[in-house]
Amino acid sequence: MKVTRVVAGAAVAAAVLVSLNATGAPAAPAGKVAAVPGSVPGAAALTAQQSAADSKTLRELAKRTGMKIGTAVDMGALANDATYKQHVASEFNSVTAENVMKWSELEPTRGTLNFGPADELVAFAKANGQSVRGHTLLWHNQLPTWLTDGVASGDIDSAELRQLLRQHIFTVAGHFRGKIYQWDVANEVIDDNAQLRNTIWLQKLGPGYIADVFRWAHQADPKAKLYINDYNVEGLNAKADAYYALVKQLKADRVPIHGFGMQGHLGVQYGFDGRALANVQRFEALGLETSFTEVDVRMIMPTDNTKLHAQANGYSILLRACLLAKRCVSFTVWGFTDKYSWVPGVFEGEGAANLLDENFGQKPAYQAVSQTLALAG
Ligand code: XIL
Numbered sequence: 001m002k003v004t005r006v007v008a009g010a011a012v013a014a015a016v017l018v019s020l021n022a023t024g025a026p027a028a029p030a031g032k033v034a035a036v037p038g039s040v041p042g043a044a045a046l047t048a049q050q051s052a053a054d055s056k057t058l059r060e061l062a063k064r065t066g067m068k069i070g071t072a073v074d075m076g077a078l079a080n081d082a083t084y085k086q087h088v089a090s091e092f093n094s095v096t097a098e099n100v101m102k103w104s105e106l107e108p109t110r111g112t113l114n115f116g117p118a119d120e121l122v123a124f125a126k127a128n129g130q131s132v133r134g135h136t137l138l139w140h141n142q143l144p145t146w147l148t149d150g151v152a153s154g155d156i157d158s159a160e161l162r163q164l165l166r167q168h169i170f171t172v173a174g175h176f177r178g179k180i181y182q183w184d185v186a187n188e189v190i191d192d193n194a195q196l197r198n199t200i201w202l203q204k205l206g207p208g209y210i211a212d213v214f215r216w217a218h219q220a221d222p223k224a225k226l227y228i229n230d231y232n233v234e235g236l237n238a239k240a241d242a243y244y245a246l247v248k249q250l251k252a253d254r255v256p257i258h259g260f261g262m263q264g265h266l267g268v269q270y271g272f273d274g275r276a277l278a279n280v281q282r283f284e285a286l287g288l289e290t291s292f293t294e295v296d297v298r299m300i301m302p303t304d305n306t307k308l309h310a311q312a313n314g315y316s317i318l319l320r321a322c323l324l325a326k327r328c329v330s331f332t333v334w335g336f337t338d339k340y341s342w343v344p345g346v347f348e349g350e351g352a353a354n355l356l357d358e359n360f361g362q363k364p365a366y367q368a369v370s371q372t373l374a375l376a377g
Pocket of ligand 1: 099294342
């Protein structure tokens, strides 16, 4: 099905997409800003796509590609900022809860489930003809304090922890059953040294917890595509290799895992690995679909034109990989305006990671995404 998305367009467009993909440069040496000349895509052949892109929203352009274009949604901004809300509805056909489906948000008090905000997002998506990505059933961050404190004090032993996790997955995936097209079942379970991450899950439940969470999620919502999801796995590197080996093993063990999610939190100052397509293709060869799930491209502040164009290139490398792959189902950005971004709060001195600036003005990255979608459709 993905083949038609490129073949159906002009052969020229396909050739441009392929050649653009080949320009992805390997990571720049540490500390060196990636040198990216010109805007992306910048070829003269793109003039027709340029005007198509100018008059259409991202979701309109993505429609013919067969790939969903999504954003993480900040529920506070959705409630209080009409411009933000209007953009979520018009630009995207997939939404992810930035926070409200995480365990700490759903069950701040043990035994009391607060599905209100997440249900609001699902209703918003339905009203606007959007699909919903679920994020996330298992993570080591944003866990309720009653849970982490209980484990730390020994009040919750390993057997009880396993039962709590099982119950959590059945309750949450069951609550949204039939309404979520992709679930991030396991998030960030491998660390930056390419080892299984040393979390309470690994410590208390052992490595088998990963297979368990997929089996439970599949029972709770048999139609949802179940994803394993992480950052720094967008190219060919040791961490992505570790995921490849893990997924291969899970498949061999007949664990119901269907998707590999690459978060796509990039930084201009690190350069970009141009081998994203090769990485996507090796996971698809294991029988998985793929998605980019949390794309943003941060930079050291202040912004300048070179950084903004390098940023556009980062977005383009990932988007082209998705468009050129056979089973890359969705491309989600982790917010779309610099007005509401997690980056400045977490990465000191960095920011401006999104497609639109703080006033919802289009940055070169937006133009690049828009034009690349116009080419592919
Ligand atoms: C982030 C949210 O954007 C923030 O609002 C929150 O304070 C912390 O989490 N990887 C993930 C996401 O899988 O859930 C994280 O989201 C960003 C990194």
